Amino acid sequence: MREGPDIARIASLVGDPARANMLTALMGGTALTASELALEAGVSLPTASSHLSKLMDGGLLTLVSQGRHRYYGLASAQVAGMIEAIIGVAEAVGPKRVRPGPRDTAMRMARVCYDHLAGEQAVAMLDRLFDKKLLLRDDNQIRLSSSGASHFSALGIEIDANARRPVCRACLDWSVRRSHLAGTLGAAILDKIIADKWARREKDSRAVVFSPKGKAEFERMFLA
Structure with a gap:
């Protein structure tokens, strides 16, 4: 295994069309719910939740809970x-x-x-x-x-x-x-x-x- 950053893992996370649409939607700087991101990606809510879990595990998103709602945002300016x-x-x-x-x-x-x-x-x-x-x-x-x-x-x-x-x-x-x-x-x-x-x-x-x-x-x- 080569040393250094795992570029392929990040690329695979961003490269999925639904996940790419979610990430692009969050470029406006506004945190969005899973339901809102499902609409942006054109997928069902369960499918969106699966994608969001992968993006969270990959360190690309943050999650903030406010009352009953959970809001996703980009993890950093980077x-x-x-x-x-x-x-x-x-x-x-x-x-x-x-x-x-x-x-x-x-x-x-x-x-x-x-x-x-x-x-x-x-x-x-x-x-x-x-x-x-x-x-x-x-x-x-x-x-x-x-x-x-x-x-x-x-x-x-x-x-x-x-x-x-x-x-x-x-x-x-x-x-x-x-x-x-x-x-x-x-x-x-x-x-x-x-x-x-x-x-x-x-x-x-x-x-x-x-x-x-x-x-x-x-x-x-x-x-x-």
Whole structure:
């Protein structure tokens, strides 16, 4: 037996179509029940429960009980990053689907990727943060500059430097095929966008839809 991580086991968990649909549904960052995930996967509840048990055993999901309900979520940002990367590969080399409709256009513009912003708006934001030297690249890693820390603090965006997750992390964007910003900073920026009502989550979708005023504020603050 070869030493090292068991890639095949993880690949087999993600590779089943029903389980892949469940994991993709959880990319919106909202915990879902087994019944909701059964609908997403197009399988019966007993079959969904079997799939969820396997994903739990594989360390890809977490489970939280609240009253009579049990909610499933992705185990970590690392798992979410893996799913986003797989979506990108599938988009690049997989079978081509019919021309995307309006919902796909919205998803490409801005969407939730687990707990941070993804899509064209997010990629443009990361580019601009590099241009303004608020974020710096070091050996393919992203770090917050001293001026960046002051800048985000002035905007009311608090960064938890003691969190177990990185403050800044590049996440490959499947629709643009370049990186957007993840980590605690990426999550804090999305929190501000939603809290300030610049944008809303589209129902039953990962799409983030900006209002005209919200789009102008986002561009002034992050793209100017």
